[in-house]
Amino acid sequence: MSVASRYPKFGQFNAAIGSRVPNSIEKYPEYQKARPNRELLKREQLDLLHILREKMHLDVTELVPEEKTPLCCFVEDLAVVFNGKALLTRGLKSGDPRELEIKSLKIALKDYGIEILFMEEYASAIPHNPMELNGGAAAGDEMENGVEKEPKRIVGGDVLFTGYEFFIGISYYTNVEGAMEFASKMTDLAVTVIKLPLETSNDPEIKSRRLKDYISVACEGLLVYADTPDGNYLLKQIINNSSYDYSTVKMRAEFLANCMYINGYLLYPDTGNTLCSDGDSDYKLLDQLISRIPVPASEFSRIKTALSRRVLIFDAPHTHGARRHFP
Template identity: 25%
Template structure:
């Protein structure tokens, strides 16, 4: 399969607000371990992210209201994988998170996307699971991280859904999700953490692909997750963690030529294991249906 889809061309961003229950887990409603989070700060950071996507990058923003009954629903990237006109509704590992897909499915339908459901017919609680934060699409192929959240069954469903593209599974070494340790920093550039675990995952990816990607290595793992968008003006934007959060990595991003760099804070969501891309679903649609 040799399909190539220009990476980074998006028109819409779908987000879901930070609920009052932020910091609690979907499993039991209790606080997320011993992690202390600042709800107001998380909501401010969410507002800065959405503001950057809408006002600076120029995307049309679709915001699903927060739901206190779904404390992790702000991690919207987990519940869908979108490529072209197709949206695969994913199946989160935690049973309690699966109701998050309802509102996202409705938005995908309203955008006139072809919605493919990854539901219970794939098996019971021990069946296929897939979370979007374990999926890296490069414009040429998919890499699916096999982690505590995503299994081989989930990767098989993704491969069956997006048959025009090669799909490779890779171990997630040194991080809880694939996109905790890597992300796209341009059409042929992958931003990778320089941790030993991330290097192991990178070596596997290099063995599985026929394409040679540029690799931008960053010393801090949390800096490895960025949001790259070729905006409506054909300008290259990169949302990345600011110097206050990743002081040793900002200089790496400054090596990217002709990019509009948008430092975007994510410290509160990061405390819960999330990344910048966890907070949005990016879609390329020629028309607006809202």
């Protein structure tokens, strides 16, 4: 893919939607072992929203936390927003009562002038191992008689936009059918599907990971990735399936590989411990290219939650310059 085809608004945002941390987050079953400090999580989330509002100058909407949903502060799960459109996702575990969150998010997105798109529940019959999504490659799942029909699933954490093309990770939450839905409704750019190496793991923490837990974009043409077996496996898929030559910077831990490129700045997770000191030495390799802004994330790192999951960042047709809360 040529440099000339780069999306002209890459990395430019004017709006964000986030949610405060609910009291119920400490009761989420998968966090019981880590026993996170609820008040520290709340403080770190408020710090992130403050940075977006005051330093990044984004118009920030804070959703009222939904106590029935312990994970309501992870709004990236709920939608993929691109070029004035939002695809509301259908990739969460069955039984998660997130309908109220999606209702509030939909109101907020419409308020910004974003067009709302809904996923159909099931895919039509598709050929075995489809190889193209808007010019990108795809890897199909096992099918019977050459046809598969299952609910479409996708979450925002599995959708990586580099400025030139999209990569979508096939994970516990995202499948090929969901990727095809995204490609058909959201973009004319190349969409390439890659697989996360989750098949052999029974660990809930491993299965809950998304593509952007391992790889993110630090600035135009530069990928940040986790220097782990899984991170290297995914990076190799990206390099092998892209016609654009990306530069790369490796991080020594998966949690540090997720950062956000916003309006010429790099927001990265500051864990406040030795892990951060190791990772910080890696991040310093970027200092000649981009200004870095640390985001407090010591408590979020204990529950292995990527920075980008905590907020939905996008370029809105219009903003209002006011803090808004949606019940």
